[in-house]
Amino acid sequence: MLTPLSQRRYYFPMTTDIWIVTCVLLATIIAFVLDRFRLDVVAFISLMVLLLTGILTPTEATAGFSNSLVLMIAGLFVVGGAILESGVADLAGRWLGRLGGTSTIRLTVIVMLASALLSAFLSSTGTVAVMLPVVLSLCRRAKVSPSKLLIPLAFAASLGGMLTLIGTPPNMVVNQVLRDAGLDTFHFFSFAPAGILMLTLGIVFMCTIGTRLLPAQRTGSGNASQDQGFVSRPELIHSYGVDGQIREIRIPHGSTFAGRTLRDLRLRTVFHVNVIAVSTTGARGTVVRKCDPDTLLQPGDTLLIKSSNEEAIANLISEGKIELIASTAALPKEVYLAELIIPPRSEFVGRTVRDVDFFRIYGAMVLALQHRNKPVGTRTSDTPLVPGDTLLIAANASALKRLRKSRSNVLLVSEQEEQRESPLTPAARWVVVILVGMLIAMSAGIVANVTAVLAAATLMVIAGAFRGSNAYQSINWESIVMIASVMPLATALEKTGTLDLVVGEIVESPGLTSPSSLLLLLFAVTSLLSQAISNTATGVLIAPLALQLAERLGISPYPLLMGVALAASTAFSTPVASPINALVAGAGNYRFGDFLKVGVLLQLLILFATLAIVPLLFPFSP
Known part of the structure; x- marks a missing residue:
């Protein structure tokens, strides 16, 4: 006769292996939070510790690098890079941006819808990289403060990740957990019903309460040209104090x-x-x-x-x-002015303008530097660069082309004069065809998801979407190595009994045995961790816990895993919660408190909506 669940007691000895794994896990999380070292280096060191201590075998330690999830994420980087490289994403962003008008509310709706739509198929960072110049141009034309639109842009990119299976890595992580357990996986659009609701709530919130909480620090000068994404030369010179x-x-x-x-x-x-x-x-x-x-x-x-x-x-x-x-000279027409922003994870972060040598790399001369929208008056060349810094550069037409393609290290956000050329490359039509084919294959289940993605990535290269080694450069290798190194940590948690220990403590806790309480707990923990560390790493660590809890309590794992996936996309509350928050923080001149007061409210709103809608879409009964 089985003992009632409420009377069961689980005892797990705190073995040396459990202590080692716990210490490694805590040290990894702390290092991620401090963000003083590369994420991939931190994750790989943690992996090596587990390997050298004998907790993981060589086969277990290297399993992440051959995992289909890691291969699929790498393939999606190539697919997303082809969409960016071919100009398809830029064209879509500019086309959607023209619908904005001059109303702040209308602009917010258009920007968030466009950002979410792109983010459903591109990485959130790539989406913001495409949309940031468009949004800044819309602000100038409508004389609206960028601070009113850039946080909505970033939040919508995160919410857009909730719409599809490939919208964000945590969605694929929870799907992989189901596959590894031999269970039916989520379909391509399984996330869409909940994701559409969350996006709608996010848009309504930002258009009502959110817009009132966002700062109105400055408005457009009115000197911008009417060409979208381009500003006047005097405006750039004056704004950087180079007069x-x-x-x-x-x-x-x-x-x-x-x-x-x-x-x-x-x-x-x-x-x-x-x-x-x-x-x-x-x-x-x-x-x-x-x-x-x-x-x-x-x-x-x-x-x-x-x-x-x-x-x-x-x-x-x-x-x-x-x-x-x-003593006051005008630039010749062959020399263009442009504005760059330093994104998070740029190789230039921490290096000075002199060390980077923009002229050698791009053929561009740095004229001025702004930190948090304030000009750095002296010793510009010796000032270390930080994410969000903006630079005024002088360059010729060929240098601007090189800068447009360098989204990982510098992001071209405004140009002094438009180059009259087609934004699309000859391979653009094939990129669209291949993308549509990949989405159909994944949504209809014609082939395995990883097969569809890798085939699409291969076809993108064959179609000429990339030149030379650009396909390799489009892959965020830091993320790939980090994910592949963190996945064995989840294996170590399960192998040593650490995961069972945590599950047992949760099951034994009064008030946490109800499915709704577990969903609340998992959402809260995942959302909180996502404010400090990578949402992918959070998903890798929390998803197995959710599966184990579901198995222990005899309930369906789908609502818990869906809750984990949704929570992983709620990195709203700090400017360092995600790369896209850091990317807009400098351009919008935001303070830490701006993200906090808007982001916490939106997180709570998404939490309550998750508790209400997820059990209806995915019942707890197995």
């Missing part, structure tokens, strides 16, 4: 600079001035020459230089025996 710092000088005969290269002169390090352009006047008129360290200066050349140091300019004129033509 009066661009001068024009001439190299006369007899100058000590004549016949020498820019590398030889070391103008930036010796005289603290930046050369923006070099012009030569000849029989064919004035020609703006390529400006690089090997550019040879000749008598009669004119240089556009930027410096805020009057003494440095005086020394330059005196020692070089050069002429000052204009």
Whole structure:
């Protein structure tokens, strides 16, 4: 005769292995929260500790790197990269952005719908990277503060991940847990009913309560051009405090600079001035020459230089025996101004402008730097870059093309003048066809999800969506290694009995044996962890716990796992809760409290909605 559940008692000895796994888990979470080290490095070190202590066998430790979930996420990075590289995502974002009008409420609805739609099929970070320039342009045209729209943009990208199986990695994680347990998995659109409700609640909340809580720090200057995504040259120069710092000088005969290269002169390090352009006047008129360290200066050349140091300019004129033509000069039409933002996880974070050497990498000259929308007045080249910093750069047309494709390290958010070219590449139509085919195959269950994704990624490369090694570069290897390294940690929790210990304590706790209480607990823990660590890592750790609890209590695992997936997409309450929050924090000039007061309310709203709707869609009875 079975003992009633309420009278059962589970005893688990705290073995050495349990202590080791618990310490590794806590240390990993703390390191993730502190965010002082790369996530993949932290996860891999944790994996090595478990391997060296003998808790995991080599086969178990390396199982994550061959797991179908990891392969599918890598394939989705390639598919998403092809959508971005071909211009399809940019075109969709700009087309949807034109519907915005000038009403703040209407703009909020359009921005959130567009962001959620893209995020259902792209990564949330890629979605915000596409939509950020569009939203900033809409703000300028409508004279609306960016702070009113950028948090809704980020939140909608997270909510959009709730719409499909591939919307966000935690959805695929809970699906993999079901597959590994030999249970029926979620279908491609199983998340859609709950996701649509959460998105609707999010839009309604942001259009009513949320918009009142968001700061109105500044409005558009009204100087923006009518071309979407492009601003006027005076507006950019003024907003970065560069007015009066661009001068024009001439190299006369007899100058000590004549016949020498820019590398030889070391103008930036010796005289603290930046050369923006070099012009030569000849029989064919004035020609703006390529400006690089090997550019040879000749008598009669004119240089556009930027410096805020009057003494440095005086020394330059005196020692070089050069002429000052204009103390306030205009840039030639061949030189464009643009605005960049440093995204989270950029390789440039922590490095100075001088260390990065934007001119060597992109052919762009950094004119000014802003931190939290405040210009860095002096020592711009020696200031370490942090996520959210924005830079004003001068570049030619080819340099702008390179910058547009460098979404992982720098994000081009506004340009001084539009380049009249088609945003679509020749492979764009094939990208759309392959994407639609992948979605049909996954939603109809024609082939396994991982097969559909890997086939689509392969076809994207064959169709020419990428050039060279760009397909490899589109994969976020930090995320892949982190996920593959964290998955064996879940195995260690189960293998050592740590997971059973936690499950037993929860089952024995009064008030937590009801399914609704468990759903509440799992949602709260997952949502809380997602504010501090990767939502994927959170899903990997919590999903097996949800499955074990369901098995122990004899209830269906589907509502609990759906609750975990939804909760993992509620990283709203801090600017560091997710990369997309950090990405908009600088551009919107938000403070920590802005995310807190809006995000906590939205999280609570999603929590109550989950408790109400998930048991109806996925009953607790097995």
